Amino acid sequence: MGAFGGHDGRERRWTGLDRLESRNRPPRSLLVALALASITLITLDVSGEGASPLEPARRVVGEALGPAEAGVAAAVRPFTTVPAWFRSKGDLADQVRDLEASNAELRGQVELAGFDRNRLEQYDGLTTAAEDLGSALVPARVVALGSRQSQSFTVTIDAGSEAGIGPDMTVVNNDGLVGRVLRVTRSTATVLLVIDPDSTVGGRVGSSMEIGFVTGSGSLRQESGLDLRLVDDASVPSRDDTVVTWGSTTGPYAPGVPIGTITEVYSSLREASQRAVVKPFVDFSALDVVGVMVPSGMQSDRAVIEADGSLR
């Protein structure tokens, strides 16, 4: 009986090992099925260029997760200021020096005002053009940033269709152009930043009024900036010139929004064209409060800043 028992035990052990074996080996068929499902999704999304069949799914997920993202961002916000409490006297002295330097620079610019009058007039013209558009700003905060692993430079803001925001609206902050709205849910909107490699903005050089295209470089560092290519190959952009959007009232980018200053100019002999590096005015690694340009008089769930600066 004992021998039988031992045999039984071995038998059990073997079946046990068998089970382990099958458990350790994940099912290949399921892997293939799921991989094919992923590839089907990719194909669907790529082929339906204009109106992707996955757009409704994105919207549903956005409606569900948007409020959660806004909530976590609001909970985290008080803690993001903590590093500022631990600034040393040395830091503050450095800051004072930097501010004095920029103050001196600004004073120099004021003294050169007469020299720059022509340029200023053009800026003024552009500014009034923006005011004439009668656009208003809906304030919003950035609640989520796309990760670098995902390779796209997009953020979520906590204002959506209920705040009067729709796709292709221009997003700015107090420094300059941030990007444009890609899609909205009821309470959130996804914004494509101008530094995204897929983003192209129509730009105009402030002093010469030449037009060109500003493309993102795919980096958060402010120095690596944006690329500007002028339509007219013959014209050479000059350094320290300001680039603003030329856009239209119907297109995604409103005209006259400052983008950045030209820091480097390269000329390519082979392509016979000029390429300039534009340093954006906006610091994209520290985005917080932004404004979405909406038509004046838009119904919104929050206070709207009108073109003349009044709150409504």
Add this chain to the structure above:
Amino acid sequence: MTGLRWVIATAAVVVALVVQVSLFPHVAWHGVVPNLCLLVVVAAALTVEAPFALLLGFAAGLTLDLAPPADHVAGRWALALTIAAFLAARVRQDQKPSALAVVGTVAASSFVATSLFALSGVLLQDPAMSVAGLLQVVLVAVVWDVLLTPFVLPPLMKLFTRLSPQWATT
């Protein structure tokens, strides 16, 4: 039990995603953040049976593809995380994996998943990026994921083990 496990796993993925996009950008290195969704998937692959882990990998990837700040072609993270879950499930032995094995699995899965995502981007020309830049992003992502492993993996693995008692005995 399976129903409850799905609910808990989905909740873990949602929490991971929201923390990943809303909290970690404040401490990100050049925009690279730890991929918490991947850590949830690896924890499941190391503890519960493989089909569940594969399906969870697909679901977590799809959520990453569709949740608000994402604008890439949908299905890319789903593919990457499914394959990462498959590899992590293969690594598992019949007993509880050692700490070193867990860290190694996380590093390998993170490398494979981020690289697969980047490669699919190169194939689809979703955003045109340089290979050197991609490699840097992949390596930093691996470091981030390994750094967070001691804090995220043990509680998640304990949770998944408790939810599937048939594996807890071995």
